[in-house]
Amino acid sequence: MRAGEAVLECVFEVDVNGILKVTATEKTSGRSANITISNSVGKLSSAEIDKxxxxxxxxxxxxxxxxxxxxxxxxxxxxISRVEEIVSDPTLSLKLKRNQKEKIESALSDAMAQLEIEDSSADDLKKKELALKRVVTKAMSTR
Structure with a gap:
């Protein structure tokens, strides 16, 4: 060893989680330093994942x-869209009796009103759909 040259001993350790620990020791003075390097940039911690x-x-x-x-x-x-097509179709509309068409339009109006209610539940919406289907089915079967 020449004067002014340092003799370093470096130890590299990688654990099972991929964390690198480097320890460097200068042999003549005995001074050492260490650093731990983890690949955590852009990764979530286990606490964040659990949350x-x-x-x-x-x-x-x-x-x-x-x-x-x-x-x-x-x-x-x-x-509703399909029923509106039926009601507005002149050939199908003529086959319906006047009171049947009025019942369909009334049920259609009720169903549309239910859609306007923002906090309608899924059950409320299904009930209106079933009510409309019953009216339309009954009107179509008694033409």
Whole structure:
């Protein structure tokens, strides 16, 4: 060893989690330093992951209720659209008796009013759809 040159001993350790620990010791003076390097940039901690899983479980039932309500609303809107086509079709409309057409239009109006209520439950929407279907089915079968 020449004068002014340092002799370093470096030890690299990688644990099972991929964390690198480096220890450097200068041999002549005995001084050492260490650093721990983890690849945590952009990764979630286990506490953050646990919190996300807990939140997902907590909101699962409200998410399912929202999905059920959304699907019921879509089904009712679709059926209303089909009934409106039937009522506005001159050939089908002429085949209906006057009071049958009025009953369909009344049930149609009720169903549309239910759609306007923002906090309608999925069950309320399904009930209106079934009521409309009953009126339309009865009117079509007694032409």
């Amino acid at each position: 996300m899983v807990e939140d997902a479980a907590k909101f699962k039932s409200s998410d399912e209720a929202f999905t059920k309500k959304f699907e019921s609303r879509q089904q009712l809107e679709s059926y």
